[in-house]
Amino acid sequence: MSAAVSIKIEARDGEARAGFLHTPHGMVETPTFMPVGTKGAVKGLTPDDLRNVGAGVVLGNTYHLYLRPGVDLVREAGGLHGFTGWTGPMLTDSGGYQVFSLAKIRKLSEDGVEFASVYDGSIHQFTPEVVVRAQQDLGADIAMVLDECPPANASHEYHSESLRRTARWAERCWDAHTRRDQALFGIVQGGLFPDLRRESLDRTVEIGFPGYAVGGLSVGESRPEMLEALSTVAPELPADKPRYFMGIGDPVGLLQVIGLGVDMFDCVLPTRLARHGAALTRDGRINLKNSRFRRDFTQLDPECSCETCTGYSRAYLAHLVREGELLADRLVSLHNVWFLTELCREARAAIRDGRFDSWWRAWSQRYENS
Amino acid sequence: MSAAVSIKIEARDGEARAGFLHTPHGMVETPTFMPVGTKGAVKGLTPDDLRNVGAGVVLGNTYHLYLRPGVDLVREAGGLHGFTGWTGPMLTDSGGYQVFSLAKIRKLSEDGVEFASVYDGSIHQFTPEVVVRAQQDLGADIAMVLDECPPANASHEYHSESLRRTARWAERCWDAHTRRDQALFGIVQGGLFPDLRRESLDRTVEIGFPGYAVGGLSVGESRPEMLEALSTVAPELPADKPRYFMGIGDPVGLLQVIGLGVDMFDCVLPTRLARHGAALTRDGRINLKNSRFRRDFTQLDPECSCETCTGYSRAYLAHLVREGELLADRLVSLHNVWFLTELCREARAAIRDGRFDSWWRAWSQRYENS
Numbered sequence: 205m206s207a208a209v210s211i212k213i214e215a216r217d218g219e220a221r222a223g224f225l226h227t228p229h230g231m232v233e234t235p236t237f238m239p240v241g242t243k244g245a246v247k248g249l250t251p252d253d254l255r256n257v258g259a260g261v262v263l264g265n266t267y268h269l270y271l272r273p274g275v276d277l278v279r280e281a282g283g284l285h286g287f288t289g290w291t292g293p294m295l296t297d298s299g300g301y302q303v304f305s306l307a308k309i310r311k312l313s314e315d316g317v318e319f320a321s322v323y324d325g326s327i328h329q330f331t332p333e334v335v336v337r338a339q340q341d342l343g344a345d346i347a348m349v350l351d352e353c354p355p356a357n358a359s360h361e362y363h364s365e366s367l368r369r370t371a372r373w374a375e376r377c378w379d380a381h382t383r384r385d386q387a388l389f390g391i392v393q394g395g396l397f398p399d400l401r402r403e404s405l406d407r408t409v410e411i412g413f414p415g416y417a418v419g420g421l422s423v424g425e426s427r428p429e430m431l432e433a434l435s436t437v438a439p440e441l442p443a444d445k446p447r448y449f450m451g452i453g454d455p456v457g458l459l460q461v462i463g464l465g466v467d468m469f470d471c472v473l474p475t476r477l478a479r480h481g482a483a484l485t486r487d488g489r490i491n492l493k494n495s496r497f498r499r500d501f502t503q504l505d506p507e508c509s510c511e512t513c514t515g516y517s518r519a520y521l522a523h524l525v526r527e528g529e530l531l532a533d534r535l536v537s538l539h540n541v542w543f544l545t546e547l548c549r550e551a552r553a554a555i556r557d558g559r560f561d562s563w564w565r566a567w568s569q570r571y572e573n574s
Numbered sequence: 575m576s577a578a579v580s581i582k583i584e585a586r587d588g589e590a591r592a593g594f595l596h597t598p599h600g601m602v603e604t605p606t607f608m609p610v611g612t613k614g615a616v617k618g619l620t621p622d623d624l625r626n627v628g629a630g631v632v633l634g635n636t637y638h639l640y641l642r643p644g645v646d647l648v649r650e651a652g653g654l655h656g657f658t659g660w661t662g663p664m665l666t667d668s669g670g671y672q673v674f675s676l677a678k679i680r681k682l683s684e685d686g687v688e689f690a691s692v693y694d695g696s697i698h699q700f701t702p703e704v705v706v707r708a709q710q711d712l713g714a715d716i717a718m719v720l721d722e723c724p725p726a727n728a729s730h731e732y733h734s735e736s737l738r739r740t741a742r743w744a745e746r747c748w749d750a751h752t753r754r755d756q757a758l759f760g761i762v763q764g765g766l767f768p769d770l771r772r773e774s775l776d777r778t779v780e781i782g783f784p785g786y787a788v789g790g791l792s793v794g795e796s797r798p799e800m801l802e803a804l805s806t807v808a809p810e811l812p813a814d815k816p817r818y819f820m821g822i823g824d825p826v827g828l829l830q831v832i833g834l835g836v837d838m839f840d841c842v843l844p845t846r847l848a849r850h851g852a853a854l855t856r857d858g859r860i861n862l863k864n865s866r867f868r869r870d871f872t873q874l875d876p877e878c879s880c881e882t883c884t885g886y887s888r889a890y891l892a893h894l895v896r897e898g899e900l901l902a903d904r905l906v907s908l909h910n911v912w913f914l915t916e917l918c919r920e921a922r923a924a925i926r927d928g929r930f931d932s933w934w935r936a937w938s939q940r941y942e943n944s
Contacts, residue, residue, distance in 0.1 A: 244893065250885070273868065273893045281871055281889060289885050415778035498643065499649055513621070515659050519651060521641045530618035533900055552861065 208415040209387035215556045218437065219465040222555040225260070225446055227284065227293040227345040228385045232260030232448070235462045235551055237453070237544040238295060238470040242508025243268045243290050244278070247475045248534040249541065251290040257510065257542040258549070259500040261293040263470050266338055267302035268526040271321050271328070275341040294344035298335045298377075298391075300351045301419070302451070308518060314369065316350070332376035340383045349377040351391040356424040363395040364403075371407035378411050389415040389448060392437055396429050401436045409442060416441050416467075417448040422457075431460055436528070438464045441568060455484060455547055455571055459564040462551050474540030479533050481525035486567075487574035492536070497535055510542035511535075512526075512571040577784040579716055579757035581816040581837060585926045589809065589835040592925040595630070595816055597663040597715040599655065599754045602630030604816070605832045606923055607823070607914040608665060608840040613638045614648070614658050617845045618904040619911070625911040627880065628919070631663040631716070633840050634707055637672030641691050641698070653713025664714035665840075668705045668747075668761075670721045671773040671789070671820070682722070684739065702746035710753045721746040721761040721829060726794040733765040734773075741777035748781050759785040759818060762807055766799050771806045779812060786811050787818040788836075793825075801830055808834045823942055825854060825917055829934040830870040832921050844910030849903050851895035854913040856937075857944035862906070867892040880912035881905075 211234065224464035225232045238261040239246045239254065244261065246254060254262060264284050269275060281287035284294055290560045300317075308321035316331030332350045337345035351370045354363055370393050390413035395464070409415065418437060420432045434449065441447050446468060449461045453471025461469060461489040474484065481492045485505040490497070500518040512521070512535040524532035547567075554563035583593035595602045609616045609624065615623060616632065624632060634654050639645060651657035654664055658800060670687075673679070674838065677689035686701030702720045709717035721740045726734055740763050751758045760783035764770035764859040778786065788807055791800045804819065811817050819831045823841025831839060835928040845855065851862045855875040861865070880893070882905040894902035917937075923934035 243897045243899060244890070245899050245901045248904065250881075250901065268732065272888070272897060277869060277889065280869065281887065286891075287890055289889075305835070326671065399888075404933075486944075500649060511620075517651065517657075519643070519647065520614070520657055520659075523657075527613045527642060529613060529615050530900065530903055531615045531620065533617065535620070 207387060208385050208522070209414055209446070211415075213443070213445070214364040217555040217558050218463065220228060220551075220555045220560045221465055222461050222552040223467065225293075225467065227371050228262070229283050229291065229293045229345050232293055233549075233552055234467040235548050236260040237458065237548050238467055239541050240470055240472045241473065242472065243272065243404065244284065246537075246541070247479065248537045249475075251266055251281040251288065253538055254290065254389070254541075256294070256540060258545040260290070260545075261295050261468065261543065262290050264294060264296045264342060264344060265299070265302060266296045266342065266476050267299035267306070269282075269296075269342060270299060275338045279343070283341070285343065290479040293346070295346040296339045296342050296344040296348065297450075298348040298350045299330055299340065300335070301331055301353050303327060304353045312352070314372070316373075317352075332373040333380045335379050336380040336388070340381070340386065343383075343386065345386060346415065347381070347386055347388050349388060349390055351376040351393055351419055353420050353423065353572065354395060356395070357403065358395060360397055360400065363393070363397055363400050367393045367400055367404040368407070374408055374411055378413070387414045389413055389417050389446075391417045391419040391450070393420045394433075394443075395435050396425055397422060398433075398436045401433055402440070405437045405440055409479060411427075413445070415448065417450050419450045421449070422451040431464070434461060435468075438466065441465075453544065455544065456568045457567060458544065458547065459551060463560065463564060473538045475542055478536035478540050481532065481536070482541050483536050485522075486570060488571050491533075492518065492522040492525040504539055505543065508539065508543065508546070510539050512539040512542075576753050579784055579816065581785075581814070583813070587928050587930040588833065590833050590921075590925045590930045591835055591837060592795065592922040593837065595663075595837065597631070599661065599663045600716050602663055603919075603922055604837040605918050606630040606838055607828065607918050608633050608838060609844065609911050610840055610842045611658065611660075612842065614643065614654065616907075616911070617849070617906045619845075621658065623908055624660065624911075625662070625910060628915040629662070629911065630915075631665050631826045631838065632660050634664060634666045634714060635669070635672060635710060635733065636705060637665045637669035637676070637714065639666075639712060640669060640708050642695055645708045649711040649713070653711070655713065661778070663716075665716040666709045666712050667720065667820075668709065668712040668718040668720045669700055670705070671723050674723045675702055684742070686720070686743075687722075702743045703750045706747050706750040706758070710751070710756065715756060715757065716785065717751070717756055717758050719758065719760055719788055721763055723763070723790050723793065724765060724893060726765070728765060730767055730770065732855045733763070733767055733770050737770055737774040738777070741774065744778055744781055748783070757784045759783055759787050759816075761787045761789040762811075763790045763821070764803075765790060766795055766803050768803075768806045771803055772810070775807045775810055783815070785816040785818065787820050789820045791819070792821040797827065798807045801834070802880045804831060804834050804836075808836065811835075825914065828914065828917065829921060829938060833934060835929065844914055845907045848906035848910050851902065853891075853904070853906050854910050856940060858941050862888065862892040862895040862902075874909055875913065878909065878916070880909050882909040882912075
């Protein structure tokens, strides 16, 4: 079977790679930051906004959409594309992460996981087959296998058993997946244990997925621990397949994982920060609630050309933030997502020019020391 | 002195009038619905959105802007136009209505009104001179005199004294107003008493303002009472000056006041409704929280061509509303404001064609009986 989703790597610089991700809903340049539309909408932004900020792949969360409004309804609407109006590439997670982090687990077994809905306490069961069917109904370009995401501090023994069950679930997902215009990606787990990361990698790659995610990181461990764990597996992932690091969105972290050969990453960070009045700039993160911005009539990030930066001053945005105006969330979210997509664009250029290492060090230095 | 703002009436149909309002920031067709940007932003919408929905004049509230972020700051930013990025015509109210409805009044005297801020309890005094200076700093195309807006049920005696003080304040505002690129409008008060409405009208018109508002209505009285009071004064207002009815935004009421010869009106209704999940359609107001919209994949108003109606289904909007997504407020606000500006466009066409009376009756019949 020809893959619905494939990557073509055009340039390498150390471990970092730049290329093109091909999907049924269009091509995306990689590395690429994927904004998260948890409940079928990136908070405050329309599909037009997402196109304008240069978003490539947009995420949806199966856990939330399964519970509300329900995958049947989304399927009737023509899948997530028809429902939300976003016509570009999409990816859905399996819901595993949310079940293990948000829901009240009632029973975890070989079959799957039973949990109580965060919305109304109703009881549901996610099995590999259930989440594959749900994601086929949602109809994103990329679906993910069901995985368990143990806490960062779980024991070697726990992680060992967990990753093996996750690998068996991955096989069941693979068997259950039938939609030819959708790619199913595997997920490597194993916590912070190098031997378990390698075992999870081997077991997952053996199945032969068209793409791989590294999961279970960025969940509370330190940054060096995270990078150490990622560097154990990243070089061993099939070079001709897309590599997705789940859940990172701080600019420096994003550059670090790009440096380790990651092609795709997602995070709610840019929109969540915006709702707290925080904006990303080349000179570091700023909080617009700070009184020094009250009379600052300069633009949010002087080097940014997004709609927010070109249309409004820091003083106006700071006013909107302090007054809790809806427009604050929208305008700062738009800037923050633009900022990360622009950062990826610059990273791709640096990789193509063979200057990624010096570029990202200088970039991070300025960002962290302003 | 040549007026900064003038109206040219091009067509009359009964009392209804259609024309062009000329302002330093552009021309607007009348009758026109003016969306309210209370704190310097129409909730959830950008200046681009406002242009797209066909907004003409945008309002700002002096009371709120005076307290936050302060008129000095707005003046430094280049006035409300520079601060908010809206380049079309603007109008600021005097703050009188908010002082009398929101604030804790400490002292009302011939000089002005002393009140405690709704934000932090700090004490402020609005006099005719203070509010004129504030509005000159805000720099809208149209400023309003300071008026007292007594409760709908205040006595004849109270209203009588109040309107005379308001008339004396109007003279002081007129004397204090020096900005040549801004028009200052008078406000007719007098409650529901025909004799007092006429007295207020005479005293206000005598001053010779370039435009007149009818205030103190739509504040709790019945609709027939409101229309009765308006019809007492509307025909007596100078025919060659713009007429502004303060605070109406329900579609039927808006057509009724157009029928009585009003050119301009404002209301927070379209954006406030949106934040409660309610949308205006030609077949009446609907609430998207209603379960019948869960699987309704048709467009919000089948005859509307706004961005919301052409881009999203009722089912998707209902989902966003139920989930409290930011995008719900934005998309429904955009539709509701579009709906009222489109309604004005249709009213203008009906007036020009000499069929306003039959048109608005049929329109209201459908809206109210669906």
